[in-house]
Amino acid sequence: MSVRFLEKISVSRSRFFLVGVLCIGFTVLYALNAGQDVNFDQRNYHFYDAYAFLNGRHAVDVTAAGVHSFLNPLPYVIDFLLAQHFSPVVTSAIISAVQGLNLLLVFVLCERMLVSASAGTRFLLALAATLMAASSPTYLAELGTTFSDAATSILVLGGVVLLVHVPAGVRGSGAWQTAFGGFLVGAAAALKLTNAIFALAVVPMVLLGPKWRNRYISILLLACGGVGGALLFGGAWHFQLWQTYGNPTFPFYNQIFASPEFPLENIRDHRWQVDGLWQAIYGPLQMAFGVQSTNELDFRDARYLLLGLVILGALTAYGVRRGSAAKVDTVADIDRIRERLMLGRLGAFFIVAGGLWTVLFYIQRYALPLELIAGPLIVALIWQSSTSLILNWRVPVAVSLVCALVLVFWNETYSWGRVPFQDAWYELPDVPEFNGPAAYLVVDKAEPISWLFTELDPESRIYRLGSLPIEKGGTFDRKIREGLASPPGGIVRLVTVEGTNEEGDLALHRYGLSKKACRHVRTTFETLNVCTLIDRTSAGVAVENGIEVGKKMLFADGLNGQLLKDGWSRQESWGVWTEADTATITLDTGGIESPLSGLAIHFQPFFGPGMEDQTLRVLINGKRVASWELIRISLPQYCCEMIVPLPDAVEPGQEIEVEFEIAKPTSPKSLGLSKDDRPLGIGLIDMTILAESLCPSMQELTSSSECTPIRSNN
Structure with missing residues (x-):
């Protein structure tokens, strides 16, 4: 008997609209109750990027929103226009209503996967999966906000829905579903670069099917659709970046594209990195109990731990089923094969995307589509386990609903920054x-x-x-x-x-x-x-390019370059790096008559990934006057200001040789940060010669310093 796999499985129109109303109603009410969104990124670049795009500001402004000035602005244009023309309440309601489509897609995804279940059972199981998705802390935190994750995830989920249910043939509905599914995830990747992991993760989905001869054509259709979506929603923007800066993703991935306008390094947030395979394995346990390793703010989410437990249960049920002699009728057998094929596709997407996310980002927001589809995965696995054990339909429904309620009551979300709704989003001070x-x-x-x-x-x-x-x-x-x-x-x-x-x-x-x-x-x-x-x-102010008591000597852009002797690299826009284990500065204090007491040194230690401390020693005229063990606090580069005393033998008018000894100079290249092979130690920003009246005590210094000296030996 010939069987056509994955024929169209329709969702009742009345159920579709009922669930759609419930999902959108829930997201709107939640967003309005949460308050007006004023998140950091919105104030930092969401609104400005859209404003700059609509008003041609990139031609006249310079990095007004920092590195984020060069992100694709399209995800923020509609939010900005809404904020310009409507009150914050109306704007938040519209944004959250659109974001509610994620839950509707989760419902459709799950219901269409459970082909062997009755219509009523599919409905209840799909509701359980939707409830699990609605309990996502990241999703709840972004409802009504201008973050693009919950908007572009609609495209990702839409592509997954199409590709999970794509028929085996490469003509007719199978062809357009494959191409359009690729189009949606390609568009998502163009709008937000971190979605590229999902564009890669859909590839194994089309490789899973009953007919090998169609797979090459399916890959071609998927690629054509993906490229089309990427070009339509990001081609013009990235081509403009390529023409202007020589890097289509400027300033990101510059180690690959080598734009002269940015250092040869790849930008990455080093706060969030998986620390080996073991952390990746027990990461779900950390998330379940609120141990933060993927997010700035506290949250709790047990869905990944629950998914792992359900997988173990499904494997056990499968083993029991293989040892049983029970038989099923031909039609049911075919339905279960189709279900397992769709489950395999969704599982392949989840595994590939999750693996890429873990290695490349490990930032919770970027995994939002995975949080949403975890619900359908859990429910589908529970259903497969029950059918393997030939259990009554009430069992998987009850277990799925209990799992959903556990997530609802256990999970804890967070806020990126909200205030009570105002009359306007922002108001410029009238000054x-x-x-x-x-x-x-x-x-x-x-x-x-x-x-x-x-x-x-x-x-x-x-x-x-x-x-x-x-x-x-x-x-x-x-x-x-x-x-x-x-x-x-x-x-x-x-x-x-x-x-x-x-x-x-x-x-x-x-x-x-x-x-x-x-x-x-x-x-x-x-x-x-x-x-x-x-x-x-015109103001009659001299440029500070010399030596004077109490006056900062800057070392940026060629300033005071004549003072730098051995061990220094080229001067940059902020200062100068050491590029050896010792670096020397010579200060000619001729003309200074007042007694001198010390030097105030403003610098930043170089801390790459895995570097937690650095030892710095300072010698004046060959005599060691200070030794510090600098402890990395929270950022790769952290400014410090230290004061070193001058030896009693140093008198006004005498030449002062300042020597820095760095214990562990390290090149960015050796850490995989960039192609820069200079052994960096400290970056000197400025230095000030202090008279006795200008020198604070060491106790005052350590209490106000940004980078506290853990050990100081004079």
Whole structure:
């Protein structure tokens, strides 16, 4: 008897609409109860990227949202337009309603997989899977927010639904399902690069089927659809990046594309990395009990642990079934083969995508589609176990519902930042500093203030330093200098966030500017320090490129380069790295008459993956005056400010030789970070000669220092 596998399995229209209303109603009510979304990334780049795309700001602004300025802006355009034209309540309701389609797709995915069950049983089991998906902490945390994960996951789930149920043939419905499924996951990958793991994970899905001769054609159809989706939703954007910077994913994966506008390294968040195979294995146990290794905020989710237990149960049931002589009728046998084929496809997708996520990211948000399809996997495995043991349909339904309720009551979600709903999303302070056109020089590393730029005069220009390295003479540097030479309205202002202003002076020196007047401006979220700037020459201010008591000696962009002797690398936009185990600076204090007491040294140790400490010794005129063991705190690069005393033998007017000894200089290349083979130790930012009246006690220093010296020997 010939049997056609995976013919169309319809979902009742009435059930479809009923579940759709329930899913969307739930997500909207949850989002409105949670409050207005003001998450860090929204303030940092979600709104600005959309604003820049719609208004052509990439041609005039420079890295206004840091590295995120170059992400595909399409996922954020609709959210931004909604926020511009509707209240936060209406905007959140619309966003969450769209995000509710994820749950509807989970329902369809599960119901269409259980072909051997009766219509009523399929409905109850699919509801259990949907309830499991709705208990996802990541999904709940993103409802009503501008994160793109819960929007692009709709495309991923849509592709999975089509490819799980694709018929065996490569003509008619089988062909278009394969091609369109590839199109959806290709579009998801183009809109958010981290979704590329799901585009790869659908490949084994089309390789699983009853007819080998069709698999090559299926792969071709899948690839054509995937490329089409990627080109439609990301081709123009990535081609623009390629033309402008020589890297279609700029600044990411620059170790591959080697754009001259960014160091030859691949950007990766080193906070989240799986620490070997053992951690990957017991990771589900950590998530189940709230041990955080994949997320910034606390959450608890037992779905992966539950999935592992269900897999063990299914394997046991399969072993018992193989040892039984029980028979089933031909039609039921065929239905179960079809179910196992679909379960195999979904399982293959889950395993490949989960493995890639573990190795490449290990960041919880990026695994959202896996959290959602874990429910259908659990339910399908429970159903397969029950049919193997020939159990009554009530057993798998009861077990599935109990599992769903366990997840609902056990799991704990989190919030990326919410406030009670306001009349408007953001409001620009009504102050002269933000009225009218101007050029804004913004100096900080990662403060989420790019939302502010969407509210400024459209003629204004934003030049942001600190997040991306701005190479001297490069494209960004030239654009900044041209803009500062003829600023809009003839006004240049410096914007820094209070408490993070240490690089402000460096930016001023770099572009020959000086502060004229400053004031603090309070926004909804931050206190900003806003200064009106003037040209240093017209202000009669000398460039700090020499030695003076109490005055910072900067080492960026060629400043004070004559003081650097052996052991130093090339000077960069922020300072200079050591590239040996010893590095020397010579200070000629001729002309200084006041008694000298010490040196204030501002630097950053190089900490790569796996490097937890670094030992630094300082010698003055051959005598060791300090030895520090620097402990890595939380970031790969962490600024420190230390004070070393001068030996009593050092007198005013005498030459001072400062020697740094680094115990473990390490190259980024040896750590797999980039092709940079320089043995880096510390990055020197600035140094100050202190008189007795300017030198704080060591007790005051260690209590206020960002990087505490664990051991100091004078």
